[in-house]
Amino acid sequence: MNLPRKKFPFWQQHWLGLLLLATALLAVPFVAALGGQAWVRIANFAILYVFLALGLNIVVGYAGLLDLGYVAFYAVGAYAYALLASPHFGIHLPFWVILPFGAALACLFGVLLGAPTLKLRGDYLAIVTLGFGEIIRIFMNNLNAPINVTNGAQGITLIDPIRIGDFSFSQTSTILGVTLSGPQKYYFLLVALAILVIVVNMRLQDSRIGRAWQAIREDEVAAKACGINTRNIKLLAFAMGASFGGIAGGVFAAMQGFVSPESFSLMESITILAMVVLGGMGHIPGVILGAVLLTALPEALRYGIEPIQQAAFGRMIIDPESLRMLVFGLALVLVMRFRPAGLWPSSLRRRELAEATD
Amino acid sequence: MLEVSGLRVSYGGIQAVRGITFHVNEGEMVALIGANGAGKSSTLRALSRLLDPAGGSVRYRGKELLALPPHGLVAEGIALVPEGRGVFPRMTSLENLYMGAYARNDKAAIARDLEHVLGLFPRLKERAQQVAGTLSGGEQQMLAIGRALMSKPRLLLLDEPSMGLAPIMVQKIFEVIRAVASEGMTILLVEQNAKLALEVSQRGYVMESGEITVTDESNKLLADPKVRAAYLGE
Numbered sequence: 001m002n003l004p005r006k007k008f009p010f011w012q013q014h015w016l017g018l019l020l021l022a023t024a025l026l027a028v029p030f031v032a033a034l035g036g037q038a039w040v041r042i043a044n045f046a047i048l049y050v051f052l053a054l055g056l057n058i059v060v061g062y063a064g065l066l067d068l069g070y071v072a073f074y075a076v077g078a079y080a081y082a083l084l085a086s087p088h089f090g091i092h093l094p095f096w097v098i099l100p101f102g103a104a105l106a107c108l109f110g111v112l113l114g115a116p117t118l119k120l121r122g123d124y125l126a127i128v129t130l131g132f133g134e135i136i137r138i139f140m141n142n143l144n145a146p147i148n149v150t151n152g153a154q155g156i157t158l159i160d161p162i163r164i165g166d167f168s169f170s171q172t173s174t175i176l177g178v179t180l181s182g183p184q185k186y187y188f189l190l191v192a193l194a195i196l197v198i199v200v201n202m203r204l205q206d207s208r209i210g211r212a213w214q215a216i217r218e219d220e221v222a223a224k225a226c227g228i229n230t231r232n233i234k235l236l237a238f239a240m241g242a243s244f245g246g247i248a249g250g251v252f253a254a255m256q257g258f259v260s261p262e263s264f265s266l267m268e269s270i271t272i273l274a275m276v277v278l279g280g281m282g283h284i285p286g287v288i289l290g291a292v293l294l295t296a297l298p299e300a301l302r303y304g305i306e307p308i309q310q311a312a313f314g315r316m317i318i319d320p321e322s323l324r325m326l327v328f329g330l331a332l333v334l335v336m337r338f339r340p341a342g343l344w345p346s347s348l349r350r351r352e353l354a355e356a357t358d
Numbered sequence: 359m360l361e362v363s364g365l366r367v368s369y370g371g372i373q374a375v376r377g378i379t380f381h382v383n384e385g386e387m388v389a390l391i392g393a394n395g396a397g398k399s400s401t402l403r404a405l406s407r408l409l410d411p412a413g414g415s416v417r418y419r420g421k422e423l424l425a426l427p428p429h430g431l432v433a434e435g436i437a438l439v440p441e442g443r444g445v446f447p448r449m450t451s452l453e454n455l456y457m458g459a460y461a462r463n464d465k466a467a468i469a470r471d472l473e474h475v476l477g478l479f480p481r482l483k484e485r486a487q488q489v490a491g492t493l494s495g496g497e498q499q500m501l502a503i504g505r506a507l508m509s510k511p512r513l514l515l516l517d518e519p520s521m522g523l524a525p526i527m528v529q530k531i532f533e534v535i536r537a538v539a540s541e542g543m544t545i546l547l548v549e550q551n552a553k554l555a556l557e558v559s560q561r562g563y564v565m566e567s568g569e570i571t572v573t574d575e576s577n578k579l580l581a582d583p584k585v586r587a588a589y590l591g592e
Binding site for chain 2: 208211212214215218221223225227228229230231
């Protein structure tokens with residue numbers, strides 16, 4: 001008897017779907033551009049969040065470690081990029097040096113956070129990681145004296161865009177007769193990165209490491225009894241998740257040209273976690289859906305609420321920002337009430353939650 | 359094969375195990391019996407490296423076990439069946455059994471051992487694709503033992519295999535333990551059900567408030583009036 005194995009590679013089974021998906025992904029930046037470059041930027045953020053959410057999915061969804069400080073790694077990556085490619089220190093290293101460096105640095109921070117918290121689980125782990133996230137943010141906020149490292153709350157400006165030779169991602173240029181704006185170029189870069197993290201997630205899921213994570217999630221003592229090095233396997237989850245956070249941070253810094261500590265608040269960590277949980281923990285399509293919805297819907301609301309209120313009442317009654325949070329919160333509550341395993345859960349996760357309510 | 363000497367376990371200021379010494383010879387089944395809270399499970403948890411003892415030494419085939427991490431025991435040929443069964447509830451029975459062979463990579467031998475384990479537990483064969491969390495308590499215990507056997511151990515540590523099971527299931531589990539032992543497996547059995555444990559084992563140690571108070575061959579312990587009075591309910 002053997003475990004059922006897939007007979008064909010993933011792309012052979014789903015070639016039609018993948019073709020349609022690729023076409024849609026190609027079309028997005030051009031369709032969005034019809035509504036203005038702002039919409040392309042929103043699409044970019046959606047994909048950046050897909051990237052972040054899938055990075056966090058490794059920690060939370062696979063290894064089952066509740067991490068509320070994930071944004072810290074995003075911050076480390078962003079600041080690493082900002083400090084090494086801006087006039088702040090006068091250093092201008094190319095992105096292919098800084099992005100791996102940022103990933104490695106975030107990875108190191110991931111291990112630094114992971115090592116002392118190995119014996120913690122659930123709520124306790126959540127509290128420590130939350131504290132860690134805040135520590136990083138506060139450091140960024142206050143490291144402007146005695147030596148000005150991070151420029152404090154003002155943040156770092158004029159960060160170099162990603163540039164390959166003369167080809168800059170921040171300017172409009174024409175490639176093979178197609179004119180691409182800066183955000184559109186970043187869009188394709190982000191899609192490429194997202195595909196990378198999706199492939200890594202897929203490979204991990206069915207791997208030996210993936211099974212070890214599942215074992216630890218379900219029963220840590222039994223996992224040890226099976227000969228799993230639980231310490232290293234958990235650290236690996238932290239380190240991998242953190243590296244992806246670091247890469248995302250670097251791209252964010254380059255894309256925005258500006259970083260400041262307020263981009264890395266607790267709310268950000270919670271939003272990324274909400275994407276993972278709402279979409280379907282441990283299930284790649286679910287997490288992607290969660291990230292896209294939670295980025296696109298608030299933006300759509302922001303742009304939609306004002307005209308609707310103007311039309312209905314002739315003036316603004318509720319501030320769009322507060323209404324946005326209200327709708328966001330309501331959506332979270334409703335999803336958790338009616339689809340506790342997430343909008344698009346894996347069959348495994350559905351199984352887990354069905355038993356819990358037995 | 360296994361020599362424990364002067365093993366001490368403390369929780370804060372409380373000494374749960376007060377310097378006990380015992381041994382298990384190759385090929386025999388040894389029972390460690392005693393009342394609730396006597397320190398049996400603490401002893402086994404220390405042996406299987408799930409907690410750090412306060413002192414003492416545990417030598418297994420001449421090697422100091424206390425220097426190893428918990429996951430290192432499997433490679434040495436020691437398998438633990440944890441207290442309360444500890445199956446992976448969301449994996450199928452088959453996936454659970456494969457997890458037992460996690461540290462091995464000899465595919466052909468793993469497949470052979472799987473056949474062997476499923477032969478020992480025909481019930482698991484029927485439940486192969488069922489999620490472990492939905493198995494009955496007895497089936498879960500079988501699965502936990504089967505999973506331990508999948509690591510191809512030389513020494514099996516059983517922690518309270520009868521706990522929380524219906525009497526008929528307990529009988530079944532002990533039949534299997536006897537069958538595993540008859541194949542030459544060395545077993546250390548920690549058990550509250552003293553009568554059953556002494557019936558299947560060759561030698562026994564009685565623990566009382568963290569110390570070993572009586573030790574003898576199991577059939578002699580079964581006949582010992584003091585043991586009978588204290589642990590066999592007579």
